[in-house]
Amino acid sequence: MPSLDDYKGQTPAWCPGCGNFSILKVFKEAMVELGLAPHQFVVVSGIGQAGKFPHYLRCNTFNGLHGRSLPVATGFRLANNKMPVFVVSGDGDCYGEGGNHLIHGIRRNLNIKYFVHDNQIYGLTKGQGSPTTMEGMVTKNLPYGVLSTQLNPLALAIALNCTFVARGFAGDQEQLKYLIKEAASHQGFALVDILQPCVSFNKVNTYEWYKERVYRLDHTYNCEDRAEAFKKSLEWGDRIPTGILFRCRRPLFEEKIPFIQDTSLVSQPFDPSKVSKTLQEFFV
Amino acid sequence: MRHRYSCKDIGFVLYYLHFMDYTIKIGGEAGQGIQTIGETLGVVFARAGYHVFTNQDYESRIRGGHNYFQLRLSDRPIHCARCKADIVVALDREGIYRYEKELTDYGQIIYDSQSLKEKRQDAHFLDVPFVSLAVEHGGNKIMANTVATGAVLGMLGMDIDILLGVLKETFKKKGQEVIESNVNAAMAGYDYAVKNCIKCSFVAAQTTRPKMLISGNDAIGFGAVASGLKFYSAYPMTPSTSIMLYVASKAKEYGIVVEQAEDEIAAINMALGASFAGVRAMTGTSGGGFALMVEGLSLAAMTETPVVIALAQRPGPATGLPTKTAQADLLFALFTAHGEFPRVIMAPGTPEECFFLTNKAFDLAEKYQIPAIILTDQYLADSQWTYDGFDLSRLRYTDYRLRGEAFDKLTEYKRHALTESGVSPLAVPGDGTCVVVTDSDEHDEEGHITEDAELTIQMTHKRLHKKIEAIRAEIDPPKFYGTNDPEIVLVGWGSMYGLLREAVDSLAGKCKIAMLHFTEIYPMADINKFDYIKVLNNAKRAICIEQNVTGQLAQLIALEHGFRFKERINKYDGRPFTLEGLIGEINALIG
Secondary structure (H helix, E strand, O other): OOOHHHHOOOOOOOOOOOOHHHHHHHHHHHHHHHOOOHHHOEEEEOOOOHHHHHHHOOOEEEEOOOOOHHHHHHHHHHHOOOOOEEEEEEHHHHHHHOHHHHHHHHHHOOOEEEEEEEOOOOOOOOOOOOOOOOOOOOEOOEOOOOOOOOOOHHHHHHHOOOOEEEEEEOOOHHHHHHHHHHHHHOOOOEEEEEEOOOOOOOOOOOHHHHHHHEEEOOOOOOOOOHHHHHHHHOOOOOOEEEEEEEEOOOOOOHHHOHHHOOOOHHHOOOOHHHHHHHHHOOOO | OOOOOOHHHOOOOOOOOOOOEEEEEEEEEEOOOHHHHHHHHHHHHHHHOOEEEEEEEOOOOOOEEEEEEEEEEEOOOOOOOOOOEEEEEEOOHHHHHHHHHHEEEEEEEEEOHHHHOOOOOOOOEEEOOHHHHHHHHHOOHHHHHHHHHHHHHHHHOOOOHHHHHHHHHHOHHHOHHHHHHHHHHHHHHHHHHHHHOOOOOOOOOOOOOOOEEEEHHHHHHHHHHOOOEEEEEEOOOOOOHHHHHHHHHOHHHHOOEEEEOOOHHHHHHHHHHHHHHOOEEEEEEOHHHHHHHHHHHHHHHHHOOOEEEEEEEOOOOOOOOOOOOOOOOHHHHHHOOOOOOOOEEEOOOOHHHHHHHHHHHHHHHHHHOOEEEEEEEHHHHHOEEEEOOOOHHHOOOOOOOEOOHHHHOOOOOOOOOOOOOOOOOOEOOOOOOOOOEEEOOOEOOOOOEOOOHHHHHHHHHHHHHHHHHHHHHHOOOOEEEEOOOOOEEEEEEHHHHHHHHHHHHHHOOOOOEEEEEEOEEEOOOOOOOOOHHHHHHHOOEEEEEEOOOOOHHHHHHHHHHOOOOOEEEEOOOOOOOOHHHHHHHHHHHHO
16 A cells, blocks of 8 residues: 655745645545556646646656647546546646647546646746636736636536536535545546635635635535536535536446456557558558 | 640550550540440440440539549550540539530540430531330339440440349349349340440450459558458548448458547547557558647557557548649658657559558558558549459568467566567557556656656667667668669659559650559668669669659659659649640650
């Protein structure tokens, strides 16, 4: 069984008080509890403060380009469908630059778990509006405030019939660990949007702001009712629900490719002996 | 602008006309089945053992317009298209108007005057009632194309048995009735032509051993499959799509995952993800899609993740001429992407080279952990050539990955370890207990982000300088063909190979001429292997011939070797050179 020490990575370069620290902490705990050793899974990330996440952990890592982590994860998962694949991204990375990939990633329904550190601001580039920044919020590059409507990633995911849609809060570590573990055990594509205060650049959506609003969905909520889930996903403002908003089962993309069911692609050696037979096919 | 030579300007007779060398052109609207007739004839000729070259011209539409499929067949090796047609099959009136001026002196146009509502009396026309023969003998007008195919063979005086065999195989699944109808329709067309084509003077050479028939894009796809490809992701884009189609046709048999990505950005990133996971991966596109892949190309370089990219060129800028041909992306492929890193660019000139250079691209990409690009174009992509076979013993396959036990026994592993060769062990994540880490940021040996100045220099040298000379040592020099002490040297790259070669053959009796074909185009081969620059310097005239405006190979040679071409022939109307057109241009230069 792995222990927490096994996951000790580089020293984080995040700002003191950053919401990412608690996500990192519970992610490691979740891996220990799931019994996943560092070499047994991969974390694919993009660019942004969240993109540095796998360096502060010890694990197989592909820290790629801004917005492109999901396609990399897709290729990885198809090549090795026996290895758990996690994607760690931010709101700009996932919902801005990578928006198109998210839509198609949800459609594919590969067994990929997507954790989005959503601080409703661009942190690494110092305070520009992101797709989830609230309409009207003034930033240095937007003197009239954000003019576009705030993106609702959970409503988008439910509309696309994403098989696992959840919202966590960096300030509620107990629930967050539960959500990470549930997502990891889920069969299908999981989107976990994690509200995570940016202490340096978002002076509106602070710990206090979130704490006044977030509430856990309780056992009376049926996360298998898609219409109800969609309705719930629209709730934002005075009250913000956290927990699993929607869960369903759709066939996995990987399950539709017969020849990788028993052995992953990467474990299948190339057999050059077939080539001469293929050449004969050109003798028309 | 200089006068462009077209078919009607060509007054000279090619020296080898006493060989069998016929060109058949099938013209009609998209959707009329010209490709079916063309491909069937190609199969029949290849099976009969002739040398065949086919090429296509089509428009960016599914129905209507005017397209053609052209076949050249000979009893000696041929490498390009000619511009004069011996037989034209006109399925629309446009086919008559366009190609009657391209006929050889003894050429014939076959057409169905009832369908086209146009009657020609001239001796160059043979009216074959495709539709009524199809209805009468095949029972359905949809067999008009089978009638036309049979008629062509009748005109050529060839045996019809091979065609009948092909029809039986093609319609095997549709049952005996359909086979018989098609056989009867083909026979009707054949007999009609034999009886009525009194002006036909074609003589078919003896048939020999059947040949293989393969297109440029199929050869790239086959080359990839034969190199152990396991993952292909792409977004459809003409003229690259048929590579994906070929790979997909082999996916089940070879165990290859083929994924249609949401865009080209995703396509290359998926390929990189699969490659990082430990399998051979490839993507393919044309210029506009490659523009979207550029960021991913740079990612491949920084993370040292092997990837092969097929770039099938068409004219730009932007959407350009989507279904036509060009060689205008050489410098784009070479200089694009941010940062400085090594890459390999292959520019095959024939389907055989498409096959073997795709294999070499995989080998170099995996060995040096770099991106390798295969540059082709619509002309080569869609052309079919015949061969007696490929020498499969030339294929390279070495698994350079650190996998299985070899990785598992390690207690320490650094993905980007600094080594003498610049190449670090490329481990398969999960095969060992050590983790595999890579990053698009500058990184340390373990793969973690760094901003250290000294390490940045070391990593830059590792990726670029240490690898590039080792790669260059593996690059074969340009192909030389012709007389050993040429006064005139024709220079080209990629799909120009066949045209240059036949131009050299045609002009060899007139002057001391040779050619240089840049096949493995970048890194440019070491001149100590073969001093191709000396060949250029020693020639009285060196002419660089390209399908672009600015002379991109000429610029590259100037940049790399300081040799400046004084003479260039450039074609940039989206159409390939024809042999006669090119010879006309060369003659105009050399007098």
